[in-house]
Ligand SMILES: Cc1ncc(COP(=O)(O)O)c(C=O)c1O
């Protein structure tokens with residue numbers, strides 16, 4: 291069971307301001323059935339005072355989605371528009387005494403619906419960010435939204451991004467892109483982790499080592515007048531005979547070994563050792 | 570004031586412990602503390618009871634007692650069956666399972682693909698959750714080491730025809746494992762007739778406390794031990810036996826066998842009453858799974874336009890315990906992998922709820938549930954932007 295605050299449970303069990311507003315001045319709709327949650331927000335705005343007179347919602351979603359929508363309407367009722375524009379997802383979460391980390395996307399959805407409803411009121415079409423590329427195809431999240439949420443909430447890891455936007459929580463196909471965006475925003479300390487390579491069977495590894503030497507390494511060495519001969523493979527130990535352009539020069543040998551080792555480690559497995567066969 | 574009512578309809582997750590099982594276990598927390606391997610009367614007396622329990626478990630499956638290995642849970646049984654078979658047949662590199670297995674099987678296969686270089690086939694299912702047996706047959710090759718197909722699905726209750734599937738595996742010379750954790754005790758399983766090599770069961774789905782399971786290993790099946798150490802379980806699963814739980818498991822299997830027809834008929838009647846009652850009272854509802862070929866205790870119902878966690882929390886406030894494969898309750902964001910494999914439409918994939926009954930479920934509880942659920946569904950639908958009351 292989720293650890294919901296009393297306030298979340300209260301707004302879930304007795305949601306405030308449920309329903310539609312006929313002839314609403316602004317309507318914002320986000321999410322979809324496929325995504326698992328959706329929110330439609332209706333605003334009644336007093337043009338003279340510039341205040342939100344009434345706010346109502348309809349929602350499809352889990353307990354925290356319902357509670358977030360209820361909290362949002364309570365927050366903005368009576369609020370001047372300029373202030374409402376500044377509402378963040380964190381304000382919604384805080385109004386509820388906090389949300390479980392994995393449920394932060396519910397508060398993000400609330401803020402997005404508000405943004406959409408205000409844009410609708412102004413008659414601007416919801417900022418489409420037509421140029422923004424859709425990064426997560428499972429939950430239809432584009433780069434613009436990712437950047438906004440990451441920056442505003444100071445997110446550091448893919449997991450956090452998933453909790454806040456859902457992106458990455460489906461097939462996982464967009465995870466490399468999320469890592470790229472995180473690294474871009476947070477700088478090099480949030481370096482993307484290296485992709486885990488699948489563990490190979492001995493047979494597969496031997497085949498890949500042989501191929502890599504034949505196709506990648508040997509031609510490279512031959513260009514410079516050197517050569518390589520594969521003598522044996524024992525687990526992760528690869529026995530080779532190396533011939534440099536200036537055979538017998540120890541410095542050149544070390545460089546050659548380095549090239550072979552690094553190439554095999556990159557292509558095959560980080561645990562590969564290169565051993566010079568003596569005979 | 571009356572006590573708030575508690576109705577437990579989540580028996581596929583775990584069950585109430587049977588009082589007779591507890592009673593059978595108690596002496597083994599007390600005076601019967603001997604080690605069954607010991608060469609003295611303290612051990613000897615306990616060993617006799619363990620032997621008896623093994624016979625009781627074997628009897629439920631119509632197997633021989635030597636074919637039963639006690640494990641710590643259903644998950645261990647699945648791991649043992651799969652990894653033990655592969656270790657004993659290292660030359661074959663292809664393994665086959667289905668997309669709708671429990672994680673205790675599916676994640677083991679995915680691990681083997683990712684980390685051990687196995688070539689894995691995950692068979693899909695149709696919209697009712699059924700397999701295509703021609704497709705299955707075509708996947709089995711001389712390189713196939715193992716086929717693992719569950720007997721009954723934990724989320725929908727859909728039964729797979731393990732007799733036919735086992736026959737195909739036999740014909741192709743492929744070892745066949747079935748996860749029967751949900752099936753055991755709810756449908757008859759006769760291993761003298763079923764062409765199954767390995768079969769997993771778990772105690773807590775049969776009214777024991779959690780933490781005991783068994784693996785059936787047909788005589789002659791090549792399999793490596795899962796735990797290596799002493800000679801317990803004929804060296805197939807080392808470690809001093811979890812005696813009280815083994816005794817409890819034996820008793821639970823005996824009870825299950827005694828009730829397999831009458832009790833399950835009773836459970837089926839109540840399940841059908843619940844299901845048809847909900848379907849007739851609430852519009853826009855659908856049964857997930859194959860309604861004709863199903864466990865007697867399970868119904869998985871999709872309520873359109875609303876979300877599972879919200880339903881479950883309202884049910885829980887009314888004292889009713891059920892579960893959902895809904896994304897929001899499971900920590901993952903996509904709806905259950907089982908419903909996704911069945912291509913259940915998104916309009917109710919997120920709003921699907923599993924009700925699972927047991928021998929302890931009463932008609933009064935079902936009547937209470939039938940009265941409590943419709944207003945909850947209506948309340949959530951009234952809030953939903955996708956629900957149109959005029960349709
Ligand atoms: C089909 C199936 N297999 C395996 C398991 C795992 O059993 P255990 O909880 O004893 O590890 C379960 C239980 O949830 C199950 O439903």
Ligand code: FES
Nearest residue numbers: 426427428460461
């Ligand atoms: S594309 Fe983002 S999770 Fe699938």
